[in-house]
Amino acid sequence: MTARAALRRRLWATVPRRLRLLRAATVLLTAALAVLLLVAGLTSTSTWDSVAGRDAPRTTSAADLNLALNDMDAQAANILLSSGNAGKGRLRTPYDKAVGFYGDARREIGHDLRTLAVAAQGDPADEKTVENLTDDFAQYQELIGRALENDGRADGKASALVDYRRATDLLQRGLLPASRDLVSANDRNFEAEYRSAGSTLSAQLAAVIALGVLLLAVLTVLQVYLTRRFRRVLNPGVLAATVCTLLAVVLGTQVLTAGSDHLRGARRDAFDSVVALSRARAIAYDANADESRYLLDPERRDQYAQSFLAKSQKLYGLKGATLSTYDAELATTWQAYEADHGDLRFTGEFRRELDNITFPGERAAAERTVHTYAVYQRDDRRIRALLAAGKEREAVEFCMDWKPGTSNAHFGAWMAALDQVTDINREHFAASVRAGRSAVSDLLPWAGALLLAAMLLTVLGLRPRLAEFP
Template sequence: MGNPQGPGPDAGATRPGPAHRRRPALLTRAWWTTPRLLRVLAGLCLTTLLGCAAATALVLSGARDGLDAIGHRAAPQAVRAADLYFALNDMDAQAANLLLLGADPDYAGLRKQTLDTYEQRRTQADTDLQRAAEAAADDPVGRQAVQTVIGELGHYEAQVARAQLLEEQAHAPAGRPSPEALEAYRQATDLLRQQLLPAADRVIAANSADVDRIHTAQQGDLASGRWWMLGTGALALAALAVLQRILTVRFRRLVNPPLALATLLLAAGLTAGVVLVSRAEDHLAVAKSNAYDSVIALSRARAAAYDMNADESRYLTDPARAGAYERTFLDKTQSFARLDGATLTTYDARLAQAANRHRADHRTVPFGGFLGAELGNVTFPGEQDAAERVLTAFQQYQRDDRVMRDLLDKGRLKDAVTFNTGLAAGQSNADFTALDNALGDVLTINQGAFDRTVAAADDDLGAATAATGALALTAALALTVLGVRPRLREYR
């Protein structure tokens, strides 16, 4: 039997397949009226402009912060810590010289000069220590190291003062301090070597590690940041080009001047941003790799030189520890200009051979140490000649050391003391002063280059650049709106 009701109302209907389903309105051509299209494209232009500006601001502000951290905090702190290390070393060298000179009237003038230098270095150490304490407020490692120096420096100075008092009371001859004064000085110099200098070295190491970390991070950030800037800038340029094209086609106008100006502003701003990133990379390389690395190497070399000089005085003053002081002199010599396997007997000849090879070709540096690091990193005008003077002065100072030891071996103690402490031409301390002056000249060149580079980075990435960028962004946004708004009014 058939259905008495007959077929239902939908019996003959067919269900629409996927091809017949209604598409979203925004995907239909009818929905994309000219006003809607202009509004969407204008919004896209504004969004990409803001995105490009944000990427540029983030990259350049990061570069500014990184260079600021290196140029105004970590690197200066490391240099101050190295200066503290040097001041402490020279304090001990002068203390040893005071003990070495004794009450001999022949050395009265030199004794006063030595005492004045000791007081000068003590003031210098106090100043460096105060600055290091202020700078290490947010650094646990540096703060603990600085506190160690603060806590032990007073004990060191007290022992030196006691040694001087005992020496004056004993009226000891040159090179023959009283046992009591010598013991007080031993306690002082042991405290310096075991507590003060290692603590100062930890401050240098902590700040140098910060410089290395910031430098590495900034290199990566600037490289990736450049691509973010270019990518967002390309999107913004494409959006402006499409909007310009739509206006040209639908309104039959050759060019929209506000949009053309906005495009030019974007192109100029993007170019300026990329140039600033490249300059920031250059500043970073010069400040860290070319200047700072040399400044630290030279500062450490200077401290090592003063420690060598002190070891000579300790060697003459304390026969019971002469062997130990001779070994530490060689250790400091090797840290200054390393020649693997060299002894005091062979060092001069091997250094002469290495120096001759280097002078024949400055690109060849056949020794290591702090001086080797500097000669391998010569960058600035006048630096090569100044560094060569350091090498020459160091060779002469090492030859003087062998003369002093030979005099002592021959039993000529007072002649050895006179030669070691004398400031006349040809005497050891005169040649040491020449070495110190040469080191100071190279330091001045590199420190000056560092300061100029940091100042140039400050100028490039300062408030004026930020203000100019903000004005350019505001103008580009305003011009984009101005280019579209009159066309939209035509549809009201």
């Protein structure tokens, strides 16, 4: 205690020593705050790079792969349905469109697999999943190619159907579950990044406030000491340094607060909806494929009917509903929801989106998606009714045609509505990323400049007072 007291007396014994000690404390605290803001800026920039350049693209690529796999299988079924017997009795427009969409889906899958392979590097589990997907997809293409080849021969439909069954079984048991696992895994990684970044921003904000308050306190002590010791009202240099410091702290806290808000907007408000809607789109394509499979394969009609219902429940869940009761229950629960948006009588991916309405125009777009979905569901019942009445060709034509009022036309309207609400969320995700980056690049340099000015002003403000002493 005696040594400490002696040291304290020596450092604080004379006026010059006191001034130099306060000056050193001010300079060190200012430098520490500047370094903290620099680190916070670099961390924020890295976070936005990860969010926009890695986490979101990985998740959407996996979702796109899931959708393209469903679409490719649906179009393969549509080709077999509309091709006729070696070309005889072919439904020309549905066949040509199915062939075109099939090729588009196959190319999209190849692109997505390459993207995911690059993204998975360094993650053994994801690398293995992508490798298995690539191998299974090669086998799937071989089976579909054999089915289409058999279908091109006279009376080859039965053989083609056997190969198609094997292909779609491989899809349902291997490819689709793996692609869905990739969506979930990448989304979990994004969620972990989001939580970690949020915690870091909160800690940095607390540190900036604490350090800023301490620096302002030291500047205040310095100003009070100068006023009392030298009998002057205020020291201009120290006063200007205090103002600069206060502005720098305000800007720093604004950057970190804005970063946290924009990060939450990107993840919670926008991307959570993008994921739900991307899943909904993939499920929709799989359900649409189940209709084609139902018409194509009489032996599995019960299986595909139940599969269609299960996917409908994932989109708009109605407890205990069957295909015969689904439409009426959908209408009833939707009417209740329109009267009270808190009504919880349905679940599913649509519900996730409707519970996360944030942006202008989003609710109207989301509700329009459900309206078009209801029309498509009623078309499904008509297809099954036509088939039950022995009107198989009429059922196939209504299912596959693209004329206004047909099932494919209504499916296209549903997908257009779904894309619109997805685009709203994608645009706001991109806007949040841009705003988060701008907060760092636009404001932090000013905060750094103000702290440098505060440091120089403190030194210059004390120079005349120190010069008074020999």
